[in-house]
Amino acid sequence: MAAPIRVLLAKIGLDGHDRGVKVVARTLRDAGMDVIYSGLHRTPEEVVSAAVQEDVDVLGVSLLSGVQMTVFPKIFKLLEENRAKDMIIIAGGVMPDEDVEELKKMGVAEVMLQDTPPQKIVDTLRELVEARGVR
Amino acid sequence: MADYIPSMDLIEPASKGETWAVARLISRAEANMSEVREAIGEIYRRAGNAHVIGLTGVPGSGKSTMVAKLVHKLRAAGRRVAVVAIDPSSPYSGGSILGDRIRMSDLALDRDVFIRSMATHGSVGGMAHAALDVVDILDIAGFDKIIIETVGVGQDEVEIANASHTTVVVSAPGLGDEVQAIKAGILEIADIHVVSKCDRSDSNKTMTDLKSMLRDGIGHGVQPNWRAPVIGSSSFQEEGFDELVAAFDKHLESLEGEPGRARREQISSFRLRKAAEALMLERFEAQSDFDGAATDVAARTVDPYSAAETLVRNFSSEASS
Numbered sequence: 434m435a436a437p438i439r440v441l442l443a444k445i446g447l448d449g450h451d452r453g454v455k456v457v458a459r460t461l462r463d464a465g466m467d468v469i470y471s472g473l474h475r476t477p478e479e480v481v482s483a484a485v486q487e488d489v490d491v492l493g494v495s496l497l498s499g500v501q502m503t504v505f506p507k508i509f510k511l512l513e514e515n516r517a518k519d520m521i522i523i524a525g526g527v528m529p530d531e532d533v534e535e536l537k538k539m540g541v542a543e544v545m546l547q548d549t550p551p552q553k554i555v556d557t558l559r560e561l562v563e564a565r566g567v568r
Numbered sequence: 569m570a571d572y573i574p575s576m577d578l579i580e581p582a583s584k585g586e587t588w589a590v591a592r593l594i595s596r597a598e599a600n601m602s603e604v605r606e607a608i609g610e611i612y613r614r615a616g617n618a619h620v621i622g623l624t625g626v627p628g629s630g631k632s633t634m635v636a637k638l639v640h641k642l643r644a645a646g647r648r649v650a651v652v653a654i655d656p657s658s659p660y661s662g663g664s665i666l667g668d669r670i671r672m673s674d675l676a677l678d679r680d681v682f683i684r685s686m687a688t689h690g691s692v693g694g695m696a697h698a699a700l701d702v703v704d705i706l707d708i709a710g711f712d713k714i715i716i717e718t719v720g721v722g723q724d725e726v727e728i729a730n731a732s733h734t735t736v737v738v739s740a741p742g743l744g745d746e747v748q749a750i751k752a753g754i755l756e757i758a759d760i761h762v763v764s765k766c767d768r769s770d771s772n773k774t775m776t777d778l779k780s781m782l783r784d785g786i787g788h789g790v791q792p793n794w795r796a797p798v799i800g801s802s803s804f805q806e807e808g809f810d811e812l813v814a815a816f817d818k819h820l821e822s823l824e825g826e827p828g829r830a831r832r833e834q835i836s837s838f839r840l841r842k843a844a845e846a847l848m849l850e851r852f853e854a855q856s857d858f859d860g861a862a863t864d865v866a867a868r869t870v871d872p873y874s875a876a877e878t879l880v881r882n883f884s885s886e887a888s889s
């Protein structure tokens with residue numbers, strides 16, 4: 434038996450909706466993963482600190498408020514400072530196509546837009562963790 | 569992987585309190601990778617300085633909210649504090665949603681606080697086993713107070729609470745029974761009783777019931793030189809925490825000398841037993857004739873007890889040869 438995949442789901446910014454994240458959390462749990470939820474209105478510093486302590490395989494950051502182009506560079510800088518560059522970063526929410534491209538260049542492994550089917554999220558996470566290998 | 573850092577090499581940065589190294593060692597201990605065992609052994613030999621506090625009670629009794637307040641108090645007293653928050657896994661998928669951290673989010677940026685969430689089935693090779701390895705890792709990382717939050721139902725969780733130096737049992741008003749700990753069978757493991765949510769008027773009843781039980785000689789704990797106190801607290805009104813922190817210190821003092829030696833011995837024999845169980849089970853299942861025996865039992869040509877007896881006999885002769 435291998436250890437379950439560990440995921441931190443975080444909401445950054447002013448956006449006060451977490452129904453979507455909670456649905457994803459349950460989907461991942463039902464797929465056998467351990468899911469930590471950060472709660473609403475977190476800062477990048479709080480999220481990275483939690484993710485490093487929890488040593489999650491995957492950090493999923495959801496934002497609806499159009500702040501992704503300032504938030505993700507900050508997250509990558511913090512991960513680097515905390516020696517956690519091997520963490521798999523996923524972005525979720527709503528954003529224009531050109532931002533998706535830009536985020537992937539930055540190092541975001543996958544962008545899951547709001548209408549991504551649950552099974553696709555599960556499969557993607559499994560593939561990414563598998564590809565990363567033992568750490 | 570090219571950049572795999574051997575566990576033995578993580579001990580130094582971890583003992584300097586480097587978060588990434590502490591966190592990675594914990595993950596490997598939970599996964600019970602064979603590569604980590606040597607490091608865990610070394611860590612065990614170096615550990616033993618922290619005060620380990622087990623906090624248990626039924627879901628919803630206010631443990632996580634209380635832990636957040638407690639950590640603030642302990643930080644104000646200059647302590648470095650670690651929290652291991654254990655939540656149950658889903659019996660269906662084996663996955664879990666670990667929500668304790670949400671209640672502690674105002675502690676996220678304090679470098680002298682470390683919070684780790686664990687799921688009951690997340691650890692390979694036994695929950696109690698892994699949780700105590702995690703405590704040792706946090707111990708060598710220099711945390712003075714390590715709080716383990718567990719749900720007070722289920723064998724593993726109770727065992728973990730019981731394997732700490734100071735066991736706190738939380739009872740809350742408004743959850744059906746007045747003192748839920750009775751039904752859960754965890755009243756007797758308490759060194760300290762806390763009645764949470766004392767801002768609610770119905771907490772009086774919980775308090776009275778608990779105290780009268782103690783008067784009747786139930787729930788004193790097991791340590792001859794210690795009587796478990798009952799402390800009322802409210803996380804919402806920040807009441808009772810000075811008293812609770814003082815009780816931690818008092819209980820730690822009560823462990824000096826013989827009582828502490830007895831407690832440490834009880835904990836270490838528990839760990840020894842867990843380690844032996846895990847190892848034996850692993851070797852037992854790895855036996856070449858295990859699968860064959862399982863097939864025979866399925867076909868009902870042999871009963872499980874006799875099949876097990878044969879396996880154990882082969883197993884012991886293999887081990888001694």
Ligand SMILES: Nc1nc2c(ncn2[C@@H]2O[C@H](COP(=O)(O)OP(=O)(O)O)[C@@H](O)[C@H]2O)c(=O)[nH]1
Nearest residue numbers: 626627628629630631632633634765802803804
């Ligand atoms: N009235 C009151 N409610 C509380 C208090 N502490 C926690 N709660 C509530 O009790 C519920 C469970 O709290 P939580 O800390 O998650 O409990 P746990 O499951 O034992 O960790 C939450 O809805 C809290 O808001 C308190 O001091 N007073």
Ligand SMILES: [Mg+2]
Nearest residue numbers: 631632668717
């Ligand atoms: Mg809790």
